[in-house]
Amino acid sequence: MKDTDTADADATDDPRGDGASDTDTTDDASDTDTTDDASDTDTTDDASDTDTTDDASDTDTTDDGTADADPETADADPETADADPEAVRRNTPGRGVRPEARAVEPDAPKEFGLVQVWWGDGKGKTTAALGMAVRAAGHGFRVHVLQFLKGGADSVEAVRGEYNAIASLPGITYENLGHYGWAGMADGSDDADHAAEVRAGFDRARELIDAAAAADLSTPFDLDGAPEQGVHLLVLDEILYAVSMDLLAPDDVLALVDAAPDGLELVLTGSHEEPTYLLDRADLVTEVRKSKHPMDAGQRARRGTEY
Structure with a gap:
């Protein structure tokens, strides 16, 4: 004016x-x-x-x-x-x-097909990915979350809050391929087991991506259907940690990105180290940077915020 x-x-x-x-x-x-x-x-x-x-x-x-x-x-x-x-x-x-709010009905996205990368030393990478997953499911899109290395320490319960929430929502499912402990840590867990589970997770990710490539992503999917029938959004949670821990090679992740069909939104999270190998392939790269974290002062993981 x-x-x-x-x-x-x-x-x-x-x-x-x-x-x-x-x-x-x-x-x-x-x-x-x-x-x-x-x-x-x-x-x-x-x-x-x-x-x-x-x-x-x-x-x-x-x-x-x-x-x-x-x-x-x-x-x-x-x-x-x-x-x-x-x-x-x-x-x-x-x-x-x-x-x-409206009732969730099966639908298909019209603008999916990007590759997102969430990395950094701050809290919020998985949180952001799960938020998008729930949002997409709320629009009636089929979503699957595949988690690598998601075991945790003894401060984390066997059942996480997000699993309970996902189980109550239509159109979204999850798999956890980790177990108690962290790779490379003297916490009593076996590194060979971690390595085997990461490799199994990679094979599973490739299976889901190939299934999406064989499906028609421009159409709705059964919200209660198996992810092998096709998904619109696939979250590979903590897969980038697997690379920084040398349990996967950068080329393994790039192979998954290259195999992803048009129309599949692929979300990759994890790692405190910048995944430079993805910078030219990803459409969105977000660094989640820590300014301050209560764990640095001795606060352990809290129910409802960390798990």
Whole structure:
């Protein structure tokens, strides 16, 4: 809006702050101003030609001391003053309709097919991926989450909150190919077992990608159907950690990316080390950077936030 388009400019810009301009009138008006007890050239409540009354004309003030809008100024900008409120609402996101929940019905995305990478030393990589997974499932798209190395320490329970939530939602399923402990840590778990499970996870990922390639991703899928029948979004959670731990090679991950068909949204998470081998292949790369973390002060994983 231009500066001169403001309807109340005279009242708001007045340095005295009383809302009245030099020629405006108030109930305490002097000189040539008018009051309810009109004198000399003043007018009474039954206003004359050029004077003002309580039933104010163009430049009058109201009984509360604020200036009436100047019609010429108020109508100067057709995009604001003369805009149809309904037309404005139709041009806003959602067309002015408040979002509401609806029943989930099978549907197919029209713009899927990108590769996303979420890495970094901050908390939130899996959290972000799961958030997208739930969002996609809420639109009726078929989603599957395949987790690598998701075992955890003794502070993490066997059942995670996200598994319970996923089990109650249509259109989204998960698999966990990890077990207690972390690869490379002296926590009593066997590194050979971790390596075998990662390799099994890679084979499973390739199976799911090949199944998606054989399916028609432009059509809806049975929300209760097996992921082998095709999915629209596949999350390979913590697969990038498998590479940084030398349990998979970068070329293994690139092979999965290359095999992904058009229309399959592929989300890869994990690793504190930047997966430079994916920078030219991914469409979205987000570094989740830690500024501060309660675990650095000794806080262990908490139920409902970390698992």
